[in-house]
Amino acid sequence: xxxxxxxxxxxxxxxxxxxxxxxxxxxxxxxxxxxxxxxxxxxxxxxxxxxxxxxxxxxxxxxxxxxxxxxxxxxxxxxxxxxxxxxxxxxxxxxxxxxxxxxxxxxxxxxxxxxxxxxxxxxxxx
Amino acid sequence: xxxxxxxxxxxxxxxxxxxxxxxxxxxxxxxxxxxxxxxxxxxxxxxxxxxxxxxxxxxxxxxxxxxxxxxxxxxxxxxxxxxxxxxxxxxxxxxxxxxxxxxxxxxxxxxxxxxxxxxxxxxxxxxxxxxxxxxxxxxxxxxxxx
Numbered sequence: 136x137x138x139x140x141x142x143x144x145x146x147x148x149x150x151x152x153x154x155x156x157x158x159x160x161x162x163x164x165x166x167x168x169x170x171x172x173x174x175x176x177x178x179x180x181x182x183x184x185x186x187x188x189x190x191x192x193x194x195x196x197x198x199x200x201x202x203x204x205x206x207x208x209x210x211x212x213x214x215x216x217x218x219x220x221x222x223x224x225x226x227x228x229x230x231x232x233x234x235x236x237x238x239x240x241x242x243x244x245x246x247x248x249x250x251x252x253x254x255x256x257x258x259x260x261x
Numbered sequence: 262x263x264x265x266x267x268x269x270x271x272x273x274x275x276x277x278x279x280x281x282x283x284x285x286x287x288x289x290x291x292x293x294x295x296x297x298x299x300x301x302x303x304x305x306x307x308x309x310x311x312x313x314x315x316x317x318x319x320x321x322x323x324x325x326x327x328x329x330x331x332x333x334x335x336x337x338x339x340x341x342x343x344x345x346x347x348x349x350x351x352x353x354x355x356x357x358x359x360x361x362x363x364x365x366x367x368x369x370x371x372x373x374x375x376x377x378x379x380x381x382x383x384x385x386x387x388x389x390x391x392x393x394x395x396x397x398x399x400x401x402x403x404x405x406x407x
Contacts, residue, residue, distance in 0.1 A: 156334055163329035170265070170327065185326065226338060233334045240385035244377055245335045251374030252342045258367030259345045 141212025144204050148221040151201035153228045157236050158194030164237075165190070219260035223253035262383050266331065269324050274343040276321035278351075281344070283314030332383040339375045346371050 165188055166172070169181050185191055208217040230249040234241040241249075287310030305311050328337045346368050352358040360368075 156338070159326065160329045160334040160337075163326055166330055169330045226342070229338055230335055237334060239333045239335050241335055242381070242385075244381045248339050248374040248377040249335070251370045251377065252339050255367040255370030255372075255374060256342060256345060258363050258370065259349065260367075261363055 137211055141208055141217060144208030144211060145217060145221045145224070147204040148201050148208060148217075149224050149228050151197050151204055152221075152225050153232050155194045155197035155201055156225075156229055157232050158190045158197060160233070160237060162188040162191035162194055215260055219257045222260075223256040226253045226256070266328075266383075269328050270337070270340045272324040273321060273328060273337070273340055274347055276317050276324060277341065278344040278347045280314045280317035280321055282348070282351075283310050283317060285314075287311035287314060333385055336378055336381075336383050339371075339378045342371050343375055 162185070163169070166181075166184050169185075172181050172184065205217070205221070208221070226249050230241050230245060233239040287308040288305065290308055290310065291305055306315070325337070325341070328340075349360060349364060349368060353360050
């Protein structure tokens with residue numbers, strides 16, 4: 136039963152952090168190159184524009200949900216299960232979601248990279 | 262990709278690693294925080310290690326957001342995984358921790374994955390054109406102000 140709860144928490148972490156990453160990435164693409172913006176308008180303009188982008192705020196909330204799911208996941212499951220499982224699967228989920236929602240061209244190069252990194256993260260944790 | 266952009270990507274790795282290590286160091290001072298006494302987490306901010314860790318993690322977040330403003334999510338994300346490698350290497354060379362063969366293989370896989378992505382284009386989404394449109398609109402509004 137406890138294992139089931141841990142996997143439910145892992146699922147929630149993956150869902151929330153992928154949602155958060157997609158929304159934050161979407162927000163920053165709308166803001167545009169912050170280096171350029173900083174040069175032309177100054178740092179305050181950058182902060183103001185980022186904070187007033189709705190998807191940034193929602194993305195930040197999703198990251199908060201992911202963080203608390205991690206805390207709950209850790210109270211039900213082992214550190215050595217919850218962290219590598221959620222981290223590695225998040226890399227794969229992000230690649231799929233970035234292709235669908237952000238229209239990024241996830242070519243063979245990036246697929247292989249996502250899988251290599253996911254396997255690497257699992258190996259680092261065992 | 263300019264040198265400064267690579268510096269921002271390196272910042273993501275370095276600041277997240279340093280921030281996490283300082284947080285871990287600070288939380289060791291405090292002992293375990295149980296889920297039933299979450300108020301302990303509020304007091305944790307008073308610990309100087311924790312404060313420094315949070316500041317570094319904020320810097321990490323700024324670098325991460327900056328990178329996402331000019332590169333694909335699938336380009337930036339692998340770079341974040343380099344922090345696992347950095348933690349292991351610091352543990353090995355500074356704290357003389359043993360790294361098992363499986364972990365060395367993990368390090369190699371992550372490094373290979375990051376190298377694979379880094380060698381490719383940093384942005385592929387069609388939003389790039391909208392970005393330059395935004396930039397053009399900005400320049401225009403500034404000229405009008407002048």
